[in-house]
Amino acid sequence: MSTHADNAVAIRNLSVRYGRRLVLDSVSLDIGTGVTALVGPNGSGKSTLLRVLATLVRIDSGSIRMHGHDVAGIRGGERARELIGYLPQDPTDLAHLTVREACYYSMWLHGIRRRRRVEQCTYSLEELGLVDVQGHLISSLSGGTRRRAYLATVLACRPSVILLDEPTAGLDTAFRHQVIAAIKNAARESSVVFSTHLAEDIDGCTQRVVALRGGNVSFDGNPDQLVALATDSAIDNGPLDRAVRMLGKP
């Protein structure tokens, strides 16, 4: 576990319940600049952790500090939202806007000044190959293009902490590479936390993988360490893939 003082996000003994069910159980993590991949089986708490960091779910115990602000507090929550960019697993918002309008709208909500909006939005649209569809309504786009459009609205705001819930789900190989490249680019100045089930997303993209199982951190290390853990020889799609699949087993 990293314990650097300049960590963007410091999570301590975080627990979250949905009713009686304990979804996150005493999770402690430090997240700094760069890419952190969250892996784990369905229901392991990946999306909940991202939603907690995105200030959408209140915590039951523990603490989260984001750039020094207590995310669980009212004032700290407000400050944290200034820093956050969040892409939910299945976004439906802004579908009535064109891609460029959604980009501008998102930046306007984040308080980005008018002069910077055009420049940053254009950069994100180009980066994700959306220039040709920038005038199309998001609702009219195919699933993969829509996903990239939503990602563009997040990245265009250039938030300090980028939280992406399965950003590459449903994307074909070419688009996935485009998205991964955009994530790596954003991670040069921001902390990116993304959840995934795909080894290809981790390979060459991140130096840190956090695995969750039953609401606990079951692994926190780099991809090589993760590969070393993979012992299931029945799967022959490469060592990293084996490791991710192993972690993905319920």
Place this chain on the structure above:
Amino acid sequence: MSGWTVSLRRSPGRHAAPVLFTVLIAQVLIRDRAWTYEWTWALYQLAFNTVLLSPIVAGLGAWEGARLADSSDYIGTCPRSWRVALSAWLGLILWTAVVYLVGVVVVALLVLARGTPFGPRLVDTLTILTAIGLMAAFGALGIGLGWLIRRRLAAAPLAAALTFCTTLWLYLAGPGQFVTVGGASGSLAGATPNTTIQWRQVSVFVGISITLLLLISRRTSWGVRGPVVLGLFSTLATTIAVVGLADAGQAVLVPYNEPVTCTGVKPQVCAVGGYARFRARAHDDLAPLIHALEAAKVSPIPLVFNQNASPGQVLVGPLQNRFLTGNTSDAALLVSAAYVDKRCFLQTRREDDVALFGLQWWLAGQVGGDRGNADLLPEKLTKGTPADQAAFIRDAVHTLVNCYQAP
């Protein structure tokens, strides 16, 4: 491009604007257009459209509210989430206001086309403001309802139906001043919208809108602190405004001594604004009757006819819009009305009835008009000499001036 612009461009109000406008214009064109002689009446009558437009606006608001609720994950992570509900509401209300203001222009053109000189007053601006304010409040209610229900296809018709029923209930059974921002079946010459109520209405509508939007903003994120203080203040201010409006009573129209301009002598004819150009013709229609009364040595004689006068003022006769704008056969009725106080119970005493009908029969005969049935009238009048008739008319006028009145 700002979020305000985006919200305005993509508002459901923009797509529904042609529907709103069609409803508005249909209501204006289908109805009788007697209001085209009066600016205040014209704009007050236009404001009655809120009964039809408010449910549509509330339905659109609910559609928008349900859409926002659908995006709550996105909104909840945004630092300025209050802007979302506010911009959605503003987009809707601005389009509604644009439609309404185009309606105002259409009505103004119809009034000008009638030949009525340009002359809306400050109170007419207030009428427009209250109409838009009412729709704004219902729009905010719709957004709130949509946010709660979260299903567009259910929320929109429900909000529309609720708004329509609430409006009707308040009009018919409840404190009408909360929704009555316009609508007059007759002329408003001599009356004016009650500005005290109008200002209080504006306060209530603005207060309700702001409070609802703050409540919605509060629900968008658990950690939004600002709207709590503002929300408490807004709720308190709105409550005070509601109590103030309830306290103002239901007299949405109050008497108004509108300035008149007069022309001619025996009689002098005085009319307000848009009717002033009919004074000369009215004088020509009334003058023979006044001369006939004079010749019959009747006293007193109404030597002035004023649009602001009430029946029974004797020396000042009333003027009806219908007569002024062309129905000249009413001249005898108007002259006789000058002698009949509105407190008279004419059907209680037979001599009052005979006096009134006799006077009208005689006056109509002086100008060759239709006299009507003379069965009830005495022969002294119907078959008597001019001197007998003059004596009857003098007695009739005396009887009417001293009519039986309720104790």
